[in-house]
Amino acid sequence: MTALLFCAMLTIAALLYIFYLPGTLRLGPEKTRLSYLRERKDAVYENLRDLNFDYKAGKLPEADYQSMKSSLEEEAASILSEMERIQQNAALRATKIKTTRTIR
Amino acid sequence: MSQIGSFALLLALALAAYSFLGGLFALWQKGPVSERVGETARRAGIATFAVIFLAALVLVTCAFLNDFSIAYIYHHSNRDLPAPYKFATLWSGQEGSLLFWSLLLSAYGFVLRLRYKTDPRLFAYASVVIAAVQIFFLLLLNFAAHPFALMQGSLPDDGTGLNPLLQYPEMVIHPPMLYLGYVGFTIPFAFALGALAMRYPGEKWIHITRRWTMVTWGFLTCGIFLGMHWAYSVLGWGGYWGWDPVENASLMPWLTGTAFLHSVMMQEKRGMLKTWNMWLIFSTFMLSIFGTMLTRSGLVSSVHAFAQSSIGDWFVAFLGIIFVVCLVLYLLNHKHLRSEHKLESLVSRESSFLFNNLLLLVACFTVLWGTLFPKISEWVQGTKVTVGAPFFNRVNIPVALLLLLLTAIGPLLAWRRTSLESLRRNFMFPLIGALIVGSILVAFGMKPWQDQSYFYSLMTIMLAVMVALTVISEFVRGGRVIGRHTGQNIFASMWQLARRNTRRYGGYIVHFGVVVIVIGFAGSAFNQDAEKEMSFGDKLTIGPYTLVCETYTEDDNANYGSQWAVMQVYKRGAKIATMTPERRFYKASQQTSTMVANRSTLAEDLYVVYEGQNQDTGRPIIKVYLNPLVMWIWIGVWIILAGTILAMIPNEQAQAVAARVAAPARLAQAEPVGAGD
Numbered sequence: 001m002t003a004l005l006f007c008a009m010l011t012i013a014a015l016l017y018i019f020y021l022p023g024t025l026r027l028g029p030e031k032t033r034l035s036y037l038r039e040r041k042d043a044v045y046e047n048l049r050d051l052n053f054d055y056k057a058g059k060l061p062e063a064d065y066q067s068m069k070s071s072l073e074e075e076a077a078s079i080l081s082e083m084e085r086i087q088q089n090a091a092l093r094a095t096k097i098k099t100t101r102t103i104r
Numbered sequence: 105m106s107q108i109g110s111f112a113l114l115l116a117l118a119l120a121a122y123s124f125l126g127g128l129f130a131l132w133q134k135g136p137v138s139e140r141v142g143e144t145a146r147r148a149g150i151a152t153f154a155v156i157f158l159a160a161l162v163l164v165t166c167a168f169l170n171d172f173s174i175a176y177i178y179h180h181s182n183r184d185l186p187a188p189y190k191f192a193t194l195w196s197g198q199e200g201s202l203l204f205w206s207l208l209l210s211a212y213g214f215v216l217r218l219r220y221k222t223d224p225r226l227f228a229y230a231s232v233v234i235a236a237v238q239i240f241f242l243l244l245l246n247f248a249a250h251p252f253a254l255m256q257g258s259l260p261d262d263g264t265g266l267n268p269l270l271q272y273p274e275m276v277i278h279p280p281m282l283y284l285g286y287v288g289f290t291i292p293f294a295f296a297l298g299a300l301a302m303r304y305p306g307e308k309w310i311h312i313t314r315r316w317t318m319v320t321w322g323f324l325t326c327g328i329f330l331g332m333h334w335a336y337s338v339l340g341w342g343g344y345w346g347w348d349p350v351e352n353a354s355l356m357p358w359l360t361g362t363a364f365l366h367s368v369m370m371q372e373k374r375g376m377l378k379t380w381n382m383w384l385i386f387s388t389f390m391l392s393i394f395g396t397m398l399t400r401s402g403l404v405s406s407v408h409a410f411a412q413s414s415i416g417d418w419f420v421a422f423l424g425i426i427f428v429v430c431l432v433l434y435l436l437n438h439k440h441l442r443s444e445h446k447l448e449s450l451v452s453r454e455s456s457f458l459f460n461n462l463l464l465l466v467a468c469f470t471v472l473w474g475t476l477f478p479k480i481s482e483w484v485q486g487t488k489v490t491v492g493a494p495f496f497n498r499v500n501i502p503v504a505l506l507l508l509l510l511t512a513i514g515p516l517l518a519w520r521r522t523s524l525e526s527l528r529r530n531f532m533f534p535l536i537g538a539l540i541v542g543s544i545l546v547a548f549g550m551k552p553w554q555d556q557s558y559f560y561s562l563m564t565i566m567l568a569v570m571v572a573l574t575v576i577s578e579f580v581r582g583g584r585v586i587g588r589h590t591g592q593n594i595f596a597s598m599w600q601l602a603r604r605n606t607r608r609y610g611g612y613i614v615h616f617g618v619v620v621i622v623i624g625f626a627g628s629a630f631n632q633d634a635e636k637e638m639s640f641g642d643k644l645t646i647g648p649y650t651l652v653c654e655t656y657t658e659d660d661n662a663n664y665g666s667q668w669a670v671m672q673v674y675k676r677g678a679k680i681a682t683m684t685p686e687r688r689f690y691k692a693s694q695q696t697s698t699m700v701a702n703r704s705t706l707a708e709d710l711y712v713v714y715e716g717q718n719q720d721t722g723r724p725i726i727k728v729y730l731n732p733l734v735m736w737i738w739i740g741v742w743i744i745l746a747g748t749i750l751a752m753i754p755n756e757q758a759q760a761v762a763a764r765v766a767a768p769a770r771l772a773q774a775e776p777v778g779a780g781d
Contacts (some may be wrong), residue, residue: 003107011115014155018122018147026139028224036305040375040444043307047373047519057581060518061525068520 034090037083044076106174109162109252116155116206117242123148124235131228142228149217149231152238153210160194160207163251167193172260175253176200182265182692184662188276189266195279196266198400198415199251204280205396206241208287209234212316216291226309229298230291237290240422248415265692268664272338278330282354285324286392289357291316292364293389296382300433303440307375310368314607315752317368321361322748328354329741340698340713342633342729344737347496352475353395356468360388363464366457373519375444376454379434380461382441386430391468393423398475449521456514463507470499501560505567508622511615512570515578534573542566557629564626568619575612575619582609603756610751617743620736627708627733635715637723638669647730649710650674651683656724664688666699669714669724673703685714685726709734 051072055065123145130142163176167190172178180197181190195201213234220227245251269275292313299309331351336344345351364384370376401416434441447454474491481489516530545562546552552559583598590597602609634646638653645651654670668686672679686699696716703710711729718725 003105003111006108007111007115010112010155010158014115014119014151017151018119018144026224030225031305033305039306039308043373043375051519053582053585054518056585059516059526059530059581061523061529064518064521064523064526068518071520 034083034086037079037086041076041079041083044072044079048072048076105162105166105169105171106252106254109159109166110250112155112159112162113203113242113245113250113252116152116159116210117239117246119148119152119155120235120238120242123152124232124239127228127232127235131232145235146217146220146228146231149210149213149235152235153207153214156203156207156210156242159251160203163200163203164191164194167191170263172263173255174251175255176251178255178260178263180263180266182263182663184692185263185266186271186663188273189271192270192276192279193266195283196270199245199249199253201279201283201400202241202244202249202415203251204283205287206238206245208280208283209238209241209290212288212291213238216294222312223308225302226295226298226304226312229302230294233294233297234290237294240418244415244418248418263692265663265690268688268690268693268695268697269338271663271690271697272334274330274334274337278327278334281323281330282327285320285322285327285354286357286396288316288320288323289361289385289389289392291320292385296385297430297433300382300437300440303437305440307372310372310381314368317361317365318748318752321358321365322745322752324354324358324361325744325748326741328358329738333738336734337700337702338698340700340715340727342631342711342713342727342731343628344734347471347474347491347493349475350399352471353391353398356471356475357388357391357395359464359468359471360384360391363461363468364388367461370454370457374454376447377458378441378443379438382434383430384461386426390423390426391472393419393426397423451517451522451527453514453517453519453522456510456517460507460510460514463503463510467500467503467507470496470503504622505560505563508564508567508571508618511618512567512574515574515612515615530577533577534570537573538566538570541569555629561626561629564622568622568626571615571619575616578612579609600756602750603753606753606755607751610747610749610753613747613750614744615747617740617745617747619740620743621740624733624736624738624740627731627736630732632730633728635725635727637718637721638726639723644726644728646710646728647708648675649728649730651712651726651728653724653726654682663692664690664697667714668699669726671701671712671726673710683710683712685712687714687716704735706733706735708732 048069051060051065051068054060060068126141126145126148130138130145132138163174166174166177167181168187170177170181170183176197176199177193180200181193185193189196193200195204213231216227216234217231220231295309295313295316298304328351331354332344335346335351336342364381367377367381367384371378371381397416397419401414401419447458449455474495477491478488481487512534513531516534518526542562542565545565550558550562552562579598579601580594582601583594585597586592586601586604587594587597590600592600602613632646634644636642636644638644640653640655642653643650644653650673652672652674654672656667656669658665658667660666666686666688668684671683671685673681673683681703683701683703685701688697688699689695690697698713698715701712701714709729709731711731713727713729715725715727717723
């Protein structure tokens with residue numbers, strides 16, 4: 001009888017915790033290409049810092065360092081330009097929507 | 105009590121099922137209702153932990169209360185079992201260890217569900233995957249391996265006791281460590297599967313799971329070496345690794361997990377090997393489940409498999425389901441996993457990671473093939489063909505040597521490509537060091553042409569020296585850069601360096617730990633042993649040691665009766681120790697067990713076993729092993745753990761030095777997180 005009572009109380013406690021207390025799980029918006037590019041940009045910056053550090057530590061000859069640095073900088077530049085393009089397009093879209101609303 | 109435990113398991117199954125179905129609904133449907141359902145699913149996952157914890161608590165309490173009406177307690181405990189082993193009853197048998205698996209998974213899930221705000225959508229996917237795995241284990245516990253099943257007929261007065269091999273202090277911590285490792289791989293697997301299902305853009309999921317993976321890898325490493333230490337101390341055969349199927353089962357996920365830890369760096373740094381990494385973590389999880397199956401189903405015979413049953417079919421079905429789910433999600437979303445860069449040169453950091461991965465997978469496949477071959481040969485030919493240590497060693501020793509070489513070379517290679525000048529600049533020091541040490545060893549009598557094992561030992565030590573010098577040069581070079589900017593001495597600079605990029609330098613410390621361990625392994629080529637029937641005053645000589653038998657004696661307690669020999673040990677004529685190898689007879693289980701006497705130093709272990717009495721002469725048999733460098737293995741594990749812990753600590757923000765050694769002006773806006781620059 002005690003076991004039965006304990007099991008009933010356990011079930012009630014679990015159900016109360018799960019269903020009674022208010023709350024919602026906001027999943028947030030889907031991750032965008034822009035936020036992905038931000039992460040890539042951070043990764044390339046980190047690679048650049050590691051490269052600089054290895055060069056300062058004497059692990060890389062000058063020619064290797066310069067070639068790798070320019071290649072990483074190119075990669076960073078292309079990421080930055082795509083980010084800029086996306087941001088400009090987004091701004092353009094926002095302006096269009098605003099203009100349409102004003103005309104209406 | 106047993107009714108409460110049984111009910112808790114049923115309730116846990118219901119909660120896990122709700123967490124899975126509710127979580128799926130919340131991911132597929134949008135709107136306020138699904139948000140509420142999603143939150144209830146998350147809470148159901150949290151409640152699952154509490155309820156499974158209650159079930160485990162009930163089982164342990166029953167062990168302490170000697171409730172032999174529960175079959176599991178009857179088979180794995182007895183009245184006179186010491187308290188720590190009563191606690192260990194939880195994972196001593198099949199049903200209990202499956203409950204323990206489930207408990208650990210729910211504990212990992214509990215932490216994950218509490219930390220969901222890091223990335224709610226990704227965590228929601230991971231939570232659903234964890235709930236699905238949880239359902240499998242709870243189905244097993246409720247319907248195939250019930251830990252609260254009751255005894256039939258009249259109640260026994262005492263239990264049959266715990267297996268004597270398990271009555272050893274390390275057995276109280278070895279299985280939890282191993283299980284924390286096995287179970288823990290569910291978390292990166294859940295995140296990976298979730299990321300694939302939701303076509304998660306970018307590599308942030310790897311960043312989120314990195315610490316989980318390292319914790320898991322650390323536990324598995326610790327569990328494997330504790331198992332080795334247990335085997336060395338309890339089984340009394342003088343060795344620590346016998347390529348036993350259950351040992352192999354723990355090694356396989358460790359090998360693929362190690363490969364994953366290395367190759368994810370390529371994905372994070374360069375956006376490469378996305379498909380490879382996804383399948384590596386899928387394989388690691390499946391090998392963890394496979395390992396659990398080997399340990400618990402009795403599929404293969406092993407000194408470590410303390411359970412025999414028919415739950416193997418359940419595991420095979422579950423493994424099949426996992427594979428199909430992974431494959432379908434991969435086929436639907438594989439375009440999302442395209443690499444952003446290609447391999448530019450074979451001489452680069454990327455290619456060293458790639459080779460490292462291939463070698464680890466070759467080792468894993470060899471171990472898998474050797475483990476399953478007896479079973480496969482039985483199915484195909486009807487006769488079981490046993491695969492022994494020579495098969496595993498023939499493949500894995502050369503593979504391990506190549507891995508060691510890559511461990512020495514890899515950190516010195518640049519990302520993308522490495523020039524000849526760079527190679528010359530970085531390799532000269534470690535290479536010369538290794539050659540000098542090799543020459544010294546040969547000069548002092550290590551003749552690699554005499555025996556293959558000597559050759560392997562020499563190569564191991566030379567490569568270990570190379571890795572150690574690589575690690576030291578990385579620390580010294582980095583420390584000098586920091587020192588130039590801060591004016592600190594080299595040791596303070598190296599410490600700051602490690603704090604600024606804990607992952608990189610923690611990893612190097614792990615490599616150093618591996619060096620220490622392989623030096624310990626290399627010592628096994630020079631093992632010696634001797635066996636003798638010894639009466640009072642008899643002598644046995646091995647290496648520089650002479651053992652003199654002083655006496656034999658007996659003792660008895662409620663749990664076991666024991667006999668032991670008292671041996672005086674002399675080294676080059678001087679008395680250095682008294683050793684007492686022991687043999688126990690456990691009353692409840694009616695089984696004997698060996699307690700080895702071991703005198704361990706940095707140079708060698710003097711390992712003495714009392715093997716019992718000769719059936720014909722009645723004289724006691726003493727076996728002695730002289731195992732060089734074994735202590736290095738256990739020291740190496742501590743170093744690996746220290747490195748792993750360091751790698752998990754967040755980087756200290758680079759401050760003053762970062763301003764001086766800045767990235768190019770155009771890119772200087774990024775936050776400083778690099779290698780101490």
